[in-house]
Amino acid sequence: xxxxxxxxxxxxxxxxxxxxxxxxxxxxxxxxxxxxxxxxxxxxxxxxxxxxxxxxxxxxxxxxxxxxxxxxxxxxxxxxxxxxxxxxxxxxxxxxxxxxxxxxxxxxxxxxxxxxxxxxxxxxxxxxxxxxxxxxxxxxxxxxxxxxxxxxxxxxxxxxxxxxxxxxxxxxxxxxxxxxxxxxxxxxxxxxxxxxxxxxxxxxxxxxxxxxxxxxxxxxxxxxxxxxxxxxxxxxxxxxxxxxxxxxxxxxxxxxxxxxxxxxxxxxxxxxxxxxxxxxxxxxxxxxxxxxxxxxxxxxxxxxxxxxxxxxxxxxxxxxxxxxxxxxxxxxxxxxxxxxxxxxxxxxxxxxxxxxxxxxxxxxxxxxxxxxxxxxxxxxxxxxxxxxxxxxxxxxxxxxxxxxxxxxxxxxxx
Amino acid sequence: xxxxxxxxxxxxxxxxxxxxxxxxxxxxxxxxxxxxxxxxxxxxxxxxxxxxxxxxxxxxxxxxxxxxxxxxxxxxxxxxxxxxxxxxxxxxxxxxxxxxxxxxxxxxxxxxxxxxxxxxxxxxxxxxxxxxxxxxxxxxxxxxxxxxxxxxxxxxxxxxxxxxxxxxxxxxxxxxxxxxxxxxxxxxxxxxxxxxxxxxxxxxxxxxxxxxxxxxxxxxxxxxxxxxxxxxxxxxxxxxxxxxxxxxxxxxxxxxxxxxxxxxxxxxxxxxxxxxxxxxxxxxxxxxxxxxxxxxxxxxxxxxxxxxxxxxxxxxxxxxxxxxxxxxxxxxxxxxxxxxxxxxxxxxxxxxxxxxxxxxxxxxxxxxxxxxxxxxxxxxxxxxxxxxxxxxxxxxxxxxxxxxxxxxxxxxxxxxxxxxxxxxxxxxxxxxxxxxxxxxxxxxxxxxxxxxxxxxxxxxxxxxxxxxxxxxxxxxxxxxxxxxxxxxxxxx
Numbered sequence: 001x002x003x004x005x006x007x008x009x010x011x012x013x014x015x016x017x018x019x020x021x022x023x024x025x026x027x028x029x030x031x032x033x034x035x036x037x038x039x040x041x042x043x044x045x046x047x048x049x050x051x052x053x054x055x056x057x058x059x060x061x062x063x064x065x066x067x068x069x070x071x072x073x074x075x076x077x078x079x080x081x082x083x084x085x086x087x088x089x090x091x092x093x094x095x096x097x098x099x100x101x102x103x104x105x106x107x108x109x110x111x112x113x114x115x116x117x118x119x120x121x122x123x124x125x126x127x128x129x130x131x132x133x134x135x136x137x138x139x140x141x142x143x144x145x146x147x148x149x150x151x152x153x154x155x156x157x158x159x160x161x162x163x164x165x166x167x168x169x170x171x172x173x174x175x176x177x178x179x180x181x182x183x184x185x186x187x188x189x190x191x192x193x194x195x196x197x198x199x200x201x202x203x204x205x206x207x208x209x210x211x212x213x214x215x216x217x218x219x220x221x222x223x224x225x226x227x228x229x230x231x232x233x234x235x236x237x238x239x240x241x242x243x244x245x246x247x248x249x250x251x252x253x254x255x256x257x258x259x260x261x262x263x264x265x266x267x268x269x270x271x272x273x274x275x276x277x278x279x280x281x282x283x284x285x286x287x288x289x290x291x292x293x294x295x296x297x298x299x300x301x302x303x304x305x306x307x308x309x310x311x312x313x314x315x316x317x318x319x320x321x322x323x324x325x326x327x328x329x330x331x332x333x334x335x336x337x338x339x340x341x342x343x344x345x346x347x348x349x350x351x352x353x354x355x356x357x358x359x360x361x362x363x364x365x366x367x368x369x370x371x372x373x374x375x376x377x378x379x380x381x382x383x384x385x386x387x388x389x390x391x392x393x394x395x396x397x398x399x400x401x402x403x404x405x406x407x408x409x410x411x412x413x414x
Numbered sequence: 415x416x417x418x419x420x421x422x423x424x425x426x427x428x429x430x431x432x433x434x435x436x437x438x439x440x441x442x443x444x445x446x447x448x449x450x451x452x453x454x455x456x457x458x459x460x461x462x463x464x465x466x467x468x469x470x471x472x473x474x475x476x477x478x479x480x481x482x483x484x485x486x487x488x489x490x491x492x493x494x495x496x497x498x499x500x501x502x503x504x505x506x507x508x509x510x511x512x513x514x515x516x517x518x519x520x521x522x523x524x525x526x527x528x529x530x531x532x533x534x535x536x537x538x539x540x541x542x543x544x545x546x547x548x549x550x551x552x553x554x555x556x557x558x559x560x561x562x563x564x565x566x567x568x569x570x571x572x573x574x575x576x577x578x579x580x581x582x583x584x585x586x587x588x589x590x591x592x593x594x595x596x597x598x599x600x601x602x603x604x605x606x607x608x609x610x611x612x613x614x615x616x617x618x619x620x621x622x623x624x625x626x627x628x629x630x631x632x633x634x635x636x637x638x639x640x641x642x643x644x645x646x647x648x649x650x651x652x653x654x655x656x657x658x659x660x661x662x663x664x665x666x667x668x669x670x671x672x673x674x675x676x677x678x679x680x681x682x683x684x685x686x687x688x689x690x691x692x693x694x695x696x697x698x699x700x701x702x703x704x705x706x707x708x709x710x711x712x713x714x715x716x717x718x719x720x721x722x723x724x725x726x727x728x729x730x731x732x733x734x735x736x737x738x739x740x741x742x743x744x745x746x747x748x749x750x751x752x753x754x755x756x757x758x759x760x761x762x763x764x765x766x767x768x769x770x771x772x773x774x775x776x777x778x779x780x781x782x783x784x785x786x787x788x789x790x791x792x793x794x795x796x797x798x799x800x801x802x803x804x805x806x807x808x809x810x811x812x813x814x815x816x817x818x819x820x821x822x823x824x825x826x827x828x829x830x831x832x833x834x835x836x837x838x839x840x841x842x843x844x845x846x847x848x849x850x851x852x853x854x855x856x857x858x859x860x861x862x863x864x865x866x867x868x869x870x871x872x873x874x875x876x877x878x879x880x881x882x883x884x885x886x887x888x889x890x891x892x893x894x895x896x897x898x899x900x901x902x903x904x905x906x
Contacts, residue, residue, distance in 0.1 A: 026732055
């Protein structure tokens with residue numbers, strides 16, 4: 001009996017002491033907020049740039065602010081996330097931890113190369129790295145992107161990325177792309193993965209188009225931070241193949257039932273005075289996708305998009321509110337415009353990419369009894385590119401904000 | 415058992431059985447010697463020469479009501495002309511004849527007046543005690559805003575009268591059991607004859623009778639002699655100073671135990687829920703009472719787990735924290751020399767010191783505690799980089815919450831358990847904390863109070879008022895607590 005107790009207490013001791021193995025004091029760790037990865041001239045060796053948050057800046061209202069910068073940036077070579085971390089630790093005093101990584105930035109050059117998928121393979125096995133970190137593709141070198149990015153108002157890096165990504169996702173111009181989604185789609189091997197596209201280098205387009213038919217870097221603005229999040233990078237089989245504009249990304253949001261349904265802001269052509277635009281907040285119901293699968297024939301895909309519009313700017317001062325006839329015109333025109341743009345995007349994916357970024361493969365999987373059947377039918381190569389896609393757009397309701405009638409320009413000018 | 419004990423008992427018995435003699439002088443001489451007349455300054459031995467004979471009074475001047483003595487005993491004895499028995503002369507409410515010296519001594523000890531008459535081989539005991547005690551005051555430790563305000567006081571008759579006032583019924587039994595030897599003190603059990611479970615009652619009576627200690631003077635000591643697990647963290651009797659609370663329990667079939675010299679009573683058997691209930695929960699309306707229950711429930715969880723969770727999360731699971739909070743904690747801890755677990759323990763111990771000192775400190779010095787506690791231990795400790803500000807907040811929160819407990823008996827349980835949980839959390843993070851909580855809950859569920867499961871009616875589940883976390887609307891409370899198995903389950 002006594003021996004038994006002794007053994008028990010020794011076991012207890014082992015448990016107690018092994019507890020200390022995992023214990024880390026908070027202030028003894030350096031929290032990485034952003035990881036930027038670049039291609040080097042050697043294969044499978046990457047340049048990792050870690051942006052480490054300085055906890056002392058901006059976290060307390062009472063303690064006097066230090067002169068230290070809000071973040072520290074360190075750039076090392078490595079083959080995967082973990083080995084780069086340990087290399088970086090040779091210069092950073094505190095233990096570097098990847099637990100709080102919010103954003104993984106990958107340069108377009110690396111994303112377009114075959115090595116990208118090898119880099120990403122090391123992410124899930126890195127215990128610390130949480131898979132809900134966002135993947136962002138930068139047009140220029142990722143290291144440059146991180147170094148150029150210097151927001152004036154949100155000096156703490158994690159705040160900047162949190163607000164920036166949340167805001168851009170709300171307007172629908174960039175997609176939600178956690179690392180875990182990359183793996184889901186890439187391993188599913190049927191759909192395209194889209195990731196936010198960003199840049200800090202301005203190359204403005206000459207013409208002013210709609211407010212969202214840009215890609216990152218093309219917007220002409222002055223002042224503020226140079227960083228732009230706009231559009232998306234398209235990945236096929238773990239490799240980037242193209243980039244889409246903000247508007248196209250917005251339509252991906254409309255048609256993909258797995259994205260959280262959000263309210264997005266958009267403009268439409270004023271049907272009565274086409275030189276003006278109408279600004280609206282578009283609220284989407286969950287999109288419904290029905291696939292009529294016919295073996296060895298053209299399958300039909302029906303997509304039902306229902307929107308609720310809240311129109312809050314009619315610069316042409318056309319009175320849509322009072323006239324039922326004009327309202328009908330507006331309904332039809334908006335439906336037509338959404339339909340036209342949607343069909344254009346679908347056509348592009350069918351012909352150019354030969355795969356879709358809407359995660360529709362989820363809807364065809366249930367038509368097959370076994371995974372083998374499904375793989376044989378080959379959604380991405382055979383079914384989708386040849387399928388007949390029909391969009392059904394319905395504007396369910398229109399609201400006109402706070403005003404009850406438009407001001408009469410003629411009378412005002414008079 | 416031991417020969418000297420036998421001699422002692424024999425001597426006592428011989429003395430107690432000594433008959434009262436017809437000779438007045440003998441009786442007086444004997445009692446004056448027993449009571450060290452002359453040495454005991456308050457022991458009085460007075461003779462009264464009335465028209466019908468010679469009387470003698472013996473009493474403690476400090477324990478009898480002197481006005482009653484002169485008006486209702488001495489005056490009638492002096493005035494009576496006919497030779498009638500003493501118990502018919504005197505107009506005091508309680509007068510009993512006594513046969514032997516044992517009874518005389520008992521009466522004297524209890525503060526009665528002993529009256530002898532020349533030529534009569536019997537005495538009389540007139541109960542006109544006037545022991546001093548506090549008046550009925552407001553409850554100090556179990557305050558309520560709504561509901562009766564009076565509390566028990568250190569006098570058995572007063573306390574019993576408060577019970578009788580609340581439950582005016584012939585079924586309310588007030589039963590005495592003597593406990594101890596030097597001298598034997600009565601322990602009073604109060605219960606409703608037609609409700610109480612006889613098994614539980616017999617269990618409690620047996621435990622009281624089995625006490626073999628020289629004396630027990632109040633219920634606080636008695637509690638420790640009759641409880642089942644004296645070293646357990648969980649009390650098995652409820653200690654309350656509110657007569658309204660006690661009578662609520664009695665009218666549900668519980669048993670109240672009171673003693674002279676105690677301004678509180680014990681309720682047995684008890685379940686853990688009763689410690690979390692305040693009598694006000696029944697006086698307040700349904701929604702208000704349950705809101706206050708909710709706040710208290712939150713307070714219990716905070717006091718038990720907030721410090722331990724902080725230790726576990728910061729040490730082992732920092733990825734669980736929002737990054738703003740994480741960076742704020744990390745930056746405030748940058749200059750703190752102690753590990754988090756010790757930091758928390760330091761502040762918890764400091765808080766316990768304030769609490770302990772606050773109870774003991776003489777009231778003129780009371781404000782010192784506030785200054786020392788708030789300024790030195792809070793602000794100055796942070797400024798000196800001994801602890802981080804968030805730890806001060808957490809410890810203050812958990813300390814404050816521990817006082818939201820409705821009953822003081824459970825307050826210590828919560829506070830000591832908190833230290834156990836902190837220790838557990840610092841070993842292996844949330845894993846070991848959960849392990850500790852599991853063991854703790856398993857223990858609470860396994861124990862019982864006088865045969866009643868400590869966690870009922872939650873588990874084992876029985877018919878009852880279901881008054882655990884929240885209470886029902888009073889009209890819907892149909893059953894008496896079934897875990898007590900009262901003689902009558904139905905309230906209607």
